Amino acid sequence: MVWETIIGIEIHAELKTNSKIFCNCPTKFGAEKNKNTCPVCIGLPGTLPRLNKETIHLAIKAGLSFNCKINNFSKMDRKNYFYPDTPKAYQVSQNDKPICFDGFVDINKGADCVNRIRINRIHIEEDAGKLVHLEREPHTLIDYNRAGIPLIEIVSEPDLRSPTEAVEYVKAIKNILMYQEISDCRMEEGSLRCDANISIRKKGEYKLNTKVELKNINSFKELQKALENEEQRQKELYINNQMDKVMQETRRWDSVKGKTISMRKKEESQDYRYFPEPDIPIITIDKSWINCIKKQLSEFPNERKIRYINNYRLKEKDAELLTSDKALGNYFEKIVASGADPKTTVNWILGDFLKLLKANEISVDQVLIKESDFAELINLIKREDISQKIGKVVFKIMFLTGKRPKVIIEEKGLKQIKNKDALEKIVNEVLTSNTNPVNDYYEGKTQAIGYLMGQIMKETNGQANPQLSKELLLLKLSCKEYLPIHNNDEQ
Ligand SMILES: [Zn+2]
8 A cells, every 4th residue: 555645834923123012121031030021922901012113024024935925904913822831811913814825945856856735825923922831849940031923924834745745845945034134044943833633545546634743843863753753654544444443632752762652632713713803904915015025125045045156167966965964054144255166165164174064063154264274274174285184184283262263273283285395205214114006016016105195194184195105106207216225124
């Protein structure tokens, strides 16, 4: 039996506004618990919300970025449910008149092939507070700093066909949100979270089977694992004729146990008893506002990719990787603007730089190396002031300390040995103490050169100028001055 997986994703992204959606409290992450609160955002009776215009502005921007239509009239609704982190016992959201609807995002599949994922709607709503469960304590604490931070919810159609596609989709959305500065998308801080709806059916069937919702996943890795696990769980239930056990429910991904766990039966829309929010007037969005925002849209990842291929003659795959993170692309461009060769820069960035970034678990904006210093290192290697190998050592120190390459080379005495007399002395020493490889060479085994070069580098801690060393080595060997003497010595 061939099965088909059907996935739809809801993404919650915190908008990059300075203040909350209905009050003037700041939105900055990491403040002292319950510091960013006021009577409005902790839901005290008698307070009145005032809708933050910047929220609508960014929601329209998101809509335009994802090819949506924009509703000229939109409204807020109350979604009624009780949860301790929602102090009003309702969330102000949008039900039947979202700001944006009917959009799509294209995911590149290489070689002019795209996978178009339809977006059903994008609406605005307020975020809830955060429950803090203390270990071995009977109490749960609540931090309302997050309550009232504006969110957009981006709801896809069930167009995704595998966990991998779902991850690609969320990555594409995240990238565009960051390029357009709509959200900072810090998944680790919870400013981008996703829920996934997943069901399976026999390949060729049209009807959708019961779907299960996986809640609040905040990393790509966990999303992939959670979906794969749930896909397998459902498959096994269908195969064993236990389809009645696939219920419309909300499940939580337990990354430690590596499985999804039932949380609650999924509420139907009517359970929320939506009704129009009486304290907020209808939102009117005229064409001129939309046009004005359209003009403010900046470069999209795809546009940047094409520019990199055309301007810097980069390979498509490299351009794709560089543009998968706006900050990484910005960093690359500044290094090139400081005078480094673009292709060499790409090799450094996609090689040693990303490796160190990953190993140290930091993001591009936390990197200590200044773009001009990065360019300087590349040019020092190009001018053969240092070898590529030493360059890697210097780079690592730059990454850890933020020091300039010239300072590190000076401090550690890493400058390349280009002096002919000094190198000749080392070459002589290496030839004298490696008689067997030398004899091999004279017997026609030319690969012995590689070994001898390795010995020269070893003697000089990698500081010998490779080209000059090789020239000297070949010159000495061509005179055969090491052949008879050492053969005689050994006999
Ligand atoms: Zn407030």
